[in-house]
Amino acid sequence: MxxxxxxxxxxxxxxxxxxxxxxxxxxxxxxxxxxxxxxxxxKPASVIETVSEHYRQHNANVARAVHQLGDEATAAYEGARDKLARFINATSRNELILTSGTTQATNMVAYSYVLPRLQPGDAVLTTVMEHHANIVPWQLVAQRAGATVKAAPINERGELIVEKFIEMLTPEVKLACVTHVSNVLGTVNPIRELARECRKRGIPLMVDGSQAVPHRPVDVQALGCDFYAMTGHKMLGPTGTGALWARREHLQAMPPFFGGGEMIREVRFDGTTFAEAPHKFEAGTPNIAGFVGLGAAIDYYQSIxxxxxxxxxxxxxxxxxxxxxxxxxxxxxxxxxxxxxxxxxxxxxxxxxxxxxxxxxxxxxxxxxxxxxxxxxxxxxxxxxxxxxxxxxxxxxxxxxxxxxxxxxxxxxx
Missing domain, CATH: 3.90.1150.10 (Aspartate Aminotransferase, domain 1)
Structure with a gap:
């Protein structure tokens, strides 16, 4: 320890x-x-009061209205995206998709990034210490494609056996995924080393950061991973909030996961064109007040x-x-x-x-x-x-x- x-x-x-x-x-x-x-x-009082103040003074939908309340709500909501991007040192705010949490973020990667790339005989690599949210989505898409999910082992101390993880990065692996911090054991995994080995082999690495972000500074550029997911309610924020960070080139190549309003450029019956990332992944009305509260949670962390x-x-x-x-x-x-x-x-x-x-x-x-x-x-x-x-x-x-x-x-x- x-x-x-x-x-x-x-x-x-x-x-x-x-x-x-x-x-x-x-x-x-x-x-x-x-x-x-x-x-x-x-939740600190500042988060609770920020959510309450939003509903009392600024409640309106985002990005769809030209009136003052709409402008205020949009500014606060997009301001939370800016805060999150700085919080994890993303290179651009457009790399950050606002989600309901890590579970939605993981499923988004599973269905929008991994599934289109899986062929029979391919694999997704995870570890024995993962939360179900970093296992089940991979199983679901693997079943559809005739692929498999492999799990790298751990030792009795609850540490990932890194050399075994690296050995399992074989050519059929189309994505590797690992928790940054185990929700059961508290184990901190060596993300930089794992990301470096994945890059050598051309395998993208997804990281479940739910249990890391509340306890330590996270710099996605320094970590070197391809996807990083986080959950707002574990980091002083409201429930139903979270985010997926992804490299820009991946977001550009990924099709939308959900369809609906706000994620489009133009809808026609002969075909629809979609907005650029991150908005093409954010269909429908989001948890506006929740993300405004999450912005306040980030402010609180930074004040300490x-x-x-x-x-x-x-x-x-x-x-x-x-x-x-x-x-x-x-x-x-x-x-x-x-x-x-x-x-x-x-x-x-x-x-x-x-x-x-x-x-x-x-x-x-x-x-x-x-x-x-x-x-x-x-x-x-x-x-x-x-x-x-x-x-x-x-x-x-x-x-x-x-x-x-x-x-x-x-x-x-x-």
């Missing part, structure tokens, strides 16, 4: 917590300890800075890991050398769901289940795990409360 970096003195977790209204509530009469951030993050965020989260991860290791019979699943603040674990003799239910009664919100990662559960030979996932607004005191509650419920179950 990474050694904990020094936290900049400007980082004040209690001041930050005051920005998140929901963190002040109680559950079953106990202070809420929210440790389900890999599932969805909480990822150096401070990452340093604090790594200290929390180290502290939580040490506390959990002291609990008899507790097994941590996945201890990669480089991790983001996610800890999956099992307690001998107790079912994960029972533990999560009892912890909830103590005010502690954690996740139990397969975490949309059945192949990973199968690798470890377990049906489910308990997952505690941290964010920069969590505290050491919350970790102590979590461990105290875990020891209490352990006595009830064992």
């Amino acid at each position: 990474n050694s904990a970096p020094v936290i900049p003195t400007v980082f004040d977790v209690q001041r930050i917590r005051a920005d998140f209204p929901l963190l002040a509530r109680t559950v079953y009469g106990k202070p809420l300890v929210y440790l389900d951030n890999a599932n969805t993050s909480q 800075g990822f150096e401070a965020i990452h340093a604090w989260e790594q200290q929390l991860l180290s502290y939580a890991t040490e506390r959990l290791r002291d609990i008899p019979g507790l097994r941590i699943i996945g201890e990669a050398a480089e991790k983001e603040p996610v800890i999956s674990f099992l307690l001998e003799g107790a079912q994960a769901t029972d533990l999560a239910t009892l912890l909830d009664l103590e005010g502690v919100a954690v996740r139990s289940g397969h975490h949309c990662a059945h192949p990973l559960m199968q690798f470890y030979g377990v049906p489910a795990t308990l997952r505690a996932s941290l964010a920069f607004y969590n505290t050491r005191e919350e970790i102590d409360a979590f461990v105290t509650a875990l020891l209490k419920v352990r006595k009830l179950l064992l």
